Structures are given as C-alpha cells and as structure tokens.
Amino acid sequence: MAAIISDELAEEAAPPRPRRRRPVPVWRWVILVLTGVYFLIPLYAALRFAGIASFGQVVHQTGFSDALILSLKLAVMTTVLTLVLMVPTTIYVHLRLPRLRRLLESITILPIVIPPVVLIVGVLDVSPGFLKSTPYLLGLVYVILAMPFAYRALDAGLRALELRTLVDAASSLGARWPATLWRVILPNLRTALLSATVLTVALVLGEFTMASLDLYQTFPVWIVAFDQTSGPVSTAASLLALFVTWFFLMLIVTLASRRSRRGGGGQVELFSVRRTVR
Amino acid sequence: MEATNISSGTTASATGGRPASGGAPVSMQKVSRSFGTVRALNGLSLDIAPGELVALLGPSGCGKTTALRILAGFETADSGTVTVDGKNIAPVPAAKRDMGMVFQSYSLFPNMSALDNVGFGLRMRKMGTAGRRRRAHELLELVGLAAQAGQFPHQLSGGQQQRVALARALAIEPRVLLLDEPLSALDAKVRLQLREQIRSLQQRLGITTLFVTHDQEEALSMADRVGVMKDGMLEQIAVPSELYTRPATAFVAEFVGTMNRIPGELSSGGQATALGTVTDVQAGCADVPAGPVDVLVRPENLRIAAIAGGNGIVTSRTFLGSVTRISVLLSGDVTVQVDVPSATADQLAPGASVQVSLDGSPVQVAGRS
Numbered sequence: 001m002a003a004i005i006s007d008e009l010a011e012e013a014a015p016p017r018p019r020r021r022r023p024v025p026v027w028r029w030v031i032l033v034l035t036g037v038y039f040l041i042p043l044y045a046a047l048r049f050a051g052i053a054s055f056g057q058v059v060h061q062t063g064f065s066d067a068l069i070l071s072l073k074l075a076v077m078t079t080v081l082t083l084v085l086m087v088p089t090t091i092y093v094h095l096r097l098p099r100l101r102r103l104l105e106s107i108t109i110l111p112i113v114i115p116p117v118v119l120i121v122g123v124l125d126v127s128p129g130f131l132k133s134t135p136y137l138l139g140l141v142y143v144i145l146a147m148p149f150a151y152r153a154l155d156a157g158l159r160a161l162e163l164r165t166l167v168d169a170a171s172s173l174g175a176r177w178p179a180t181l182w183r184v185i186l187p188n189l190r191t192a193l194l195s196a197t198v199l200t201v202a203l204v205l206g207e208f209t210m211a212s213l214d215l216y217q218t219f220p221v222w223i224v225a226f227d228q229t230s231g232p233v234s235t236a237a238s239l240l241a242l243f244v245t246w247f248f249l250m251l252i253v254t255l256a257s258r259r260s261r262r263g264g265g266g267q268v269e270l271f272s273v274r275r276t277v278r
Numbered sequence: 279m280e281a282t283n284i285s286s287g288t289t290a291s292a293t294g295g296r297p298a299s300g301g302a303p304v305s306m307q308k309v310s311r312s313f314g315t316v317r318a319l320n321g322l323s324l325d326i327a328p329g330e331l332v333a334l335l336g337p338s339g340c341g342k343t344t345a346l347r348i349l350a351g352f353e354t355a356d357s358g359t360v361t362v363d364g365k366n367i368a369p370v371p372a373a374k375r376d377m378g379m380v381f382q383s384y385s386l387f388p389n390m391s392a393l394d395n396v397g398f399g400l401r402m403r404k405m406g407t408a409g410r411r412r413r414a415h416e417l418l419e420l421v422g423l424a425a426q427a428g429q430f431p432h433q434l435s436g437g438q439q440q441r442v443a444l445a446r447a448l449a450i451e452p453r454v455l456l457l458d459e460p461l462s463a464l465d466a467k468v469r470l471q472l473r474e475q476i477r478s479l480q481q482r483l484g485i486t487t488l489f490v491t492h493d494q495e496e497a498l499s500m501a502d503r504v505g506v507m508k509d510g511m512l513e514q515i516a517v518p519s520e521l522y523t524r525p526a527t528a529f530v531a532e533f534v535g536t537m538n539r540i541p542g543e544l545s546s547g548g549q550a551t552a553l554g555t556v557t558d559v560q561a562g563c564a565d566v567p568a569g570p571v572d573v574l575v576r577p578e579n580l581r582i583a584a585i586a587g588g589n590g591i592v593t594s595r596t597f598l599g600s601v602t603r604i605s606v607l608l609s610g611d612v613t614v615q616v617d618v619p620s621a622t623a624d625q626l627a628p629g630a631s632v633q634v635s636l637d638g639s640p641v642q643v644a645g646r647s
Contacts, residue, residue, distance in 0.1 A: 162384040168352055169387070169443075171372040172379040173399035173450060183398075187389035 043242075046235050054236035061233075067222035068244065070135060074218065075204040075248075077139040082150045082200050083193065085143065090154040091185060094163055101155070108151040111144050119144070120210040135216040142204050149199035157192020161185075194256045198249050205245045219244070301328030301486035302363040302453040304349065309358030310510075311344055318344040320510035321358070329484040331477070332515070333497035335533070336507035342490045343458060345507075349488060350456050351375050362453060373402075378447030378485075379456040383463040385443055386431040392418060392442045393427040399450035417445040420479070437468035444476065448483070455480065455487040461496060473500055494534050498522070506530045524560065528644035531574050538580065538614040541646070542573040550643050553589065553608075555636040559643055566643050574642040577603060577617040581635050584625045588633035590614075592626050602626075606634055 058064060093100050111119070123141055124132065131137045163185070170180040186193070211218040217225065223237045304326040311319040318341045326332045334342040347353040349360060351372030360367055367375060378399075386395050396414035397405075405413070418424045421441040431439055440460055447455060457476070461469045477500045480487050491497050497504045498518040505515035506529070514526040525531035532539075542552030545568060550559050552573040582604060590606040593613065602623035604616045616634060618626065626632065 161388075165381050165383075165385045166387060168350070168372075169379065169381060169385040170398070171352075172350055172375075172377060172456075173446065174373050174376075174402035175398070176373055179402060184387050184389075188387070190389075 043239070046239055050232045050236035050239060054230075054232045055240060057233050058237045058240055061226060061237075063217060063222050063226070067217050067219045070216065071205055071219035072248075074135065074139050074142065075201045077136060078142040078146060078204050079197050079200045081139065081143045082146045083196065086147065086150045086154055086196070087186075087189075087193070088181075090151060090158060091163070091181070094155075094158045095167065104151065105155070108148045112148050116145070116207075116209040117213065120213045124214065135214070135218075138211055138214055138216060138218070141210055142200075142207065145207070145210075146196075146200040146203050149203065150196040153192050153195035153199065154189065157189045157195075161188055190256065194253065198252055201248060201252065202245060205241075205248065301330070301484050303328050304454055304486055304488070305359075305361045306345065306349065307359045307361075309345070309348060309355045309360060311341075311348060311353060311356050317510050319348070319355070322507075322511060324505060324512065324515070326486055326488060328486055329481075330502045331480055331487040331489060331500060333489040333491060333501035333504045334507055335491060335494055335497040335504050337533070338492060340507040341510035342492075342507050344510075346456055346458055346488055346490045349454070350377055350379055375454075376450060376452050377454045377456055378450055378452030379458065380440065380443045380447050380460040382459045383436070383439070386434075386439055386446075388431050391428050391430055392423060392434065395431070395442055396446045396449050398446065403450065414445075414449060417449050418442070420448070421445045421475075435468075436464050437472055440464065440472060441475075444479070448479075448485075452485065455485045457487065457489040459491055462491070462493065469496075476500070498534070504534075506533055508533075525642065528574060528642060531642050531644075536577050536615055538575045538577065539572040539644070540575060540608070540612060540614060541610060542571055542643070544568045544571040544643050550641055552641075553635050555638065557636050557638055558640040560640045566645060570646050571643040572646050573636075574644060575614075575636060577615040579637050579639055579641075580614060580616040581637050582606065582616045582618060582626065583633050584630050585633040586631055588631045590632050590634050592628050592630045592632055594628055595623060595626060597623075604632075606632055608634065 089104075093104055120141060123137070127137055131140075166184055166188070167180055170184045175183070206220060207218070208220040208224065212221045212224070219241060223234070223241055226234060226237055304324075306322055306324045309319050309322045310317070320341070322341065322345055324332070324334075324345070334345060336342050344353060348355050351367070351370065354368070362375075386392075387398065390398065393411065393414050396417050397410040400410040400413060415424060415427060418427050421444055423438060423441055423445070426434060426438060426442075431442070434442065443460070460476070461472055464472065473496060489497070489501060498521070501518065503515055504518055504521050506513045506521065508529050514521060514530045516524075516526075521530065521534050525534060531537050540552045542550050544550050544559065544566060548559055549556055550571065550573050551557075552575075578601075590608040592604055593607050594605045596603045596605075597620060598617075600620055601617045602620045604618060604623065604626050606614050606616055608614060614634060
C-alpha cells in the first residue's frame with residue numbers, strides 16, 4: 001500500500017541537537033584546579049601517611065568483611081524498600097493528587113530536620129524486641145533517612161515527563177496499570193531512579209550515628225572502632241571506606257548507563273534530569 | 279468508506295477477527311460532568327454516524343475536551359449515556375475501549391523507537407513480535423515515515439511525531455478515532471499539510487472520528503459536520519457551509535468566520551435597519567426583542583463605494599489573495615470589515631471616504647452589546 005502521506009513532510013527534519021562548544025575561560029580552570037587541590041591534598045597526605053602496606057592489613061583485620069557485608073546488605077535493603085515505597089507514591093501524587101505535592105515535600109524534609117540521634121533513640125524506644133535484635137531495623141530507619149533524597153530525585157524526574165499524557169496514551173492503547181508502569185513510566189524515569197539509588201546507597205554506606213547507637217557494626221562503625229589501634233592502618237581504613245563507596249556508586253552508574261544505551265535511552269546522567277529535545 | 283482494510287495481509291487481527299477498522303456509530307446523550315462547581319458538560323447530546331468526522335469547536339473551557347475524554351474513558355460522566363455501536367460503554371475501562379487517540383503533543387513514549395511506539399498497542403494485545411513489527415512498518419509507511427522507523431521521538435520533528443502518534447492510534451484498528459487538538463502545537467505550514475493528510479486517511483479508512491479543536495479553519499476544512507460548543511452544550515451542529523451561512527445563534531455567527539456587529543434597529547415586523555438599509559432577519563433570531571439591536575453581517579455581505587462625504591473612512595487594507603479586506607471606521611466609532619474583489623480595491627486606500635451599506639441579504643441580529 002502506497003504511503004498516503006506524501007514525502008514532502010519527511011523533508012521537514014528534526015531540529016539538530018544544539019552542540020555548543022564554548023571556549024572555557026581561564027578562570028574556570030583556576031577554580032577547577034584550586035578545588036581539586038583542596039580535595040586531593042588531604043587524600044594524598046593520608047595515602048602517604050598510611051602507606052600501601054597498611055591497606056593489606058586492613059583487609060585482614062577481624063570484622064572487616066563482616067562489617068562491609070552488613071553495610072552492603074543494608075544498602076540493598078534500603079534501596080529496594082525506598083524505591084518500592086516512593087516510586088508508586090510519587091507517581092500517584094503526580095497523577096491524582098497534585099495538590100498534595102507541597103505537603104509531601106515538607107513531610108519528606110523532616111528526616112533532615114530531626115537529628116539522627118533523636119530519631120534512633122526514639123525508634124529504639126518504641127520498636128518491638130524482635131526488630132531490635134536484628135540489624136535490619138537500621139534498614140527501616142535508613143528508608144526514612146533516604147526519603148528526602150529519593151523523593152526529590154523522583155519528583156524532578158516525573159516533572160520532566162508529560163506523565164498525564166503518557167499514561168492516557170498507554171491506556172488508550174490497551175495497557176493496564178502494571179504495563180504502563182513497567183514499559184512506559186519506569187524506563188523514562190531511569191535517571192531519577194538512578195539518582196535515588198545512588199543517593200540512598202551513599203547514605204547507607206556512610207551512616208555512623210544510628211548504627212553505632214543501635215550497637216551494630218556496620219562499615220563506618222567498624223572503622224571508628226578500629227581507629228583506636230594503629231595510626232597508619234586506621235587511616236588506610238578510612239581511605240578504603242571512601243574508595244569502597246566510590247566504587248559502588250560508579251558501578252551503579254556504569255551498569256545503568258549500559259542498560260540504558262542498550263534500550264536506546266541514551267546516556268544516563270547522574271543527578272541531572274535530561275530534558276529531551278522537542 | 280472505500281477501503282476499510284488498512285493493511286493488506288494482516289487480516290489476523292489482534293483485536294479478535296473483527297474486520298479492520300471501519301466505523302462504529304457513536305452516541306452521547308444528555309451527558310453532564312462537573313468539576314467542583316464548574317459544569318464542564320451540561321447535557322451534551324451528540325451523534326456521530328459510522329465513518330463520519332465530527333469536529334467539536336469552541337473556546338477554551340467550553341467542555342469539548344471533557345466530551346472527548348469521556349468518550350475515551352479518561353473521565354466519567356456524572357449523568358447521561360455514551361454508546362458505541364449501540365452498546366453502553368460506561369463500564370468499559372479506557373484500556374478496553376479500542377479507541378485510537380492522538381494527543382496535542384508529547385504523547386509518544388520517549389524510551390521507544392517510532393516502530394515500537396506504533397507496535398505498543400499490538401503488544402498490549404499480545405500480538406507476536408514478527409507480526410507486530412510487520413504491521414507497525416505498514417502503518418509507518420502509511421504515514422510516510424518508514425525511513426524513520428528506528429528513530430526515537432526526540433529525533434523526530436513535531437510533525438513527524440504527530441504522524442507517528444497517528445500511526446500508533448490506527449495500529450490497533452480502533453472503532454473510533456479521537457483527535458485532541460493534534461495540530462495545535464505545529465508550525466502553520468506543517469499543520470496545513472497534516473490536516474489534509476489526516477482527513478484523507480480518515481476518509482479512506484472510514485473511521486468514525488471525533489476531532490476537538492479551537493481552530494475554526496481546521497474544523498471547517500476537515501469535518502463532515504462541526505459542532506460549536508459553548509458552556510458545556512452544543513450551540514449548533516451542522517455541515518460547515520450551513521454553519522457559516524445559516525448560524526443558529528449569534529454566538530455561532532460570531533465564532534465561525536469573521537462577523538461585523540453594526541448598531542441598528544429591529545422593527546416589530548421583523549425587519550432590521552442598519553446603515554440606511556432595511557433588510558429581512560434570518561430565522562433563529564425570534565427571541566431578540568424589537569428596538570435597538572446589533573446587526574450581524576459577514577464582510578462579504580457589505581457593499582462599499584468610494585464616495586466623498588460617505589458614512590465611513592478606510593483605516594486599513596489587507597490583501598488576502600482574490601479578495602482584499604478593507605477596514606472602515608464608521609461614524610459612532612464602529613469598525614467594520616468589508617471584503618471586495620482585489621481587482622476593485624485600488625481606490626479604497628486608507629483615508630478614503632466611503633459609503634458602506636448592506637447588500638440586502640437576510641441578516642442575523644443580536645441584543646446590543
């Protein structure tokens with residue numbers, strides 16, 4: 001069957017994506033170098049002080065792998081719970097209760113306002129015994145701590161989508177809710193989901209106060225406890241904590257980018273909501 | 279309704295052996311819908327014949343989009359009935375209504391190629407990958423975008439995106455096609471081309487179509503019948519020419535095409551006097567009481583002659599091709615538009631004194647505004 005719509009229209013091509021290459025002014029380099037120096041010198045000093053050999057010792061210390069594994073388990077648990085709770089909530093609020101967005105925003109800020117000490121003492125006071133006896137109580141509390149970051153990331157992602165139209169289009173084409181969510185909304189929220197995941201994981205891998213008050217040896221708690229023995233080795237442990245966190249964040253970003261490219265979604269950019277050219 | 283089969287060779291319809299597309303009659307009876315205190319629809323009744331394209335035209339907030347969304351299943355009516363093919367569709371969710379819809383803009387799924395967008399509805403109907411791809415290709419060919427099958431929405435222009443959206447809506451062989459201002463986000467030139475193409479495709483496939491727009495030119499040029507809406511009700515529904523020449527109400531008269539309001543008098547005998555001309559009044563103005571009225575006249579129903587000491591002065595002149603539109607300031611601070619053949623417009627330069635009069639054809643009257 002011949003095309004009923006003539007090819008004239010095909011001429012009208014998509015607008016070229018603007019690719020500007022502005023010369024970077026000198027002062028930008030100055031700032032970049034100064035900032036780099038500010039961050040890197042302490043790291044370098046710490047590295048020199050610790051010496052490479054200390055790293056080997058850290059890994060073989062008692063409790064190292066247990067603490068790291070516990071932290072990673074908590075990170076996975078917190079991330080999964082956060083996404084399972086926050087993704088449907090934010091989507092629902094965007095679609096059905098847009099007026100509640102303000103309220104939700106202020107509620108999600110509470111965990112930042114309330115000091116962690118207060119939060120964990122309160123939680124320990126009221127939580128039932130069976131929860132107190134497992135480290136996974138921490139995971140539940142971390143979900144609350146991660147809420148402000150996860151919500152903001154998801155909210156920004158949803159705002160950049162024409163959510164209402166996409167949902168209507170999907171349903172007019174015969175998609176029920178699960179299909180709409182899985183095939184239309186989530187793939188387009190990739191960047192937001194990634195940001196939420198990275199922020200949550202970083203938060204869990206670095207949290208000290210609550211874990212320490214809950215008397216569980218997560219990775220940060222272990223480092224502090226271990227700090228007391230030998231100067232170079234404890235410095236090596238701190239550096240290792242930093243590198244481990246970096247490693248996992250990079251891993252998440254790399255995996256997500258690769259999946260996204262395969263799916264045609266383009267490069268995933270961390271923390272920035274990429275608006276598609278229209 | 280010449281060709282009801284849009285795709286040769288894919289009679290194994292994903293929608294259950296029903297003949298490909300074709301039109302189903304649509305009927306909305308006394309449909310009302312309120313949002314809070316706002317009555318978006320106020321007892322709308324509308325019948326669309328199989329294969330017919332009806333445009334709903336009206337200012338923003340007149341309820342036309344609500345009517346479309348109720349038909350699509352995105353909104354529910356507070357009262358009234360909606361039937362397709364004689365069956366009440368109120369309990370049927372949007373996902374099961376088999377209605378193809380084209381939205382104003384940005385409705386393509388950004389994470390899918392043009393081909394996958396078109397195939398989405400078929401995928402939801404559990405059609406196999408090979409059949410789905412073949413059919414999606416055929417539809418992209420139909421809208422002239424076969425070469426763009428692998429491109430993502432952000433790589434397509436606005437016009438191309440809307441054509442993919444059209445192909446996507448047609449892919450599910452819908453019983454009814456719903457167009458929600460599909461052209462309003464496009465450039466004038468693309469809009470014009472796409473308008474003709476949507477219309478010819480719709481006629482060829484014979485799909486019952488409801489088209490919502492605020493652009494009267496679009497409605498008049500594309501639709502079999504145009505319904506003019508105001509305050510949640512139909513003011514008039516008629517073929518475009520009738521709407522233009524015999525508007526049922528003053529609102530329709532002024533909303534469709536250009537209309538002059540000229541102060542005049544309505545006699546108790548049903549004759550109107552304006553610009554010194556006495557003329558008959560059209561049926562449909564019976565509720566206007568005798569006395570001072572506004573006489574409604576189209577630019578082509580006014581006569582104009584360059585005369586020293588006439589009743590008006592030309593203020594501007596706009597060349598529109600075969601006709602030229604002259605703006606004339608009449609005494610009493612009334613400006614009217616008069617269309618004259620461009621060949622005779624030379625002497626009607628801005629500043630010229632002219633005599634404007636009615637051409638004697640029956641006019642419409644409205645209460646003095």
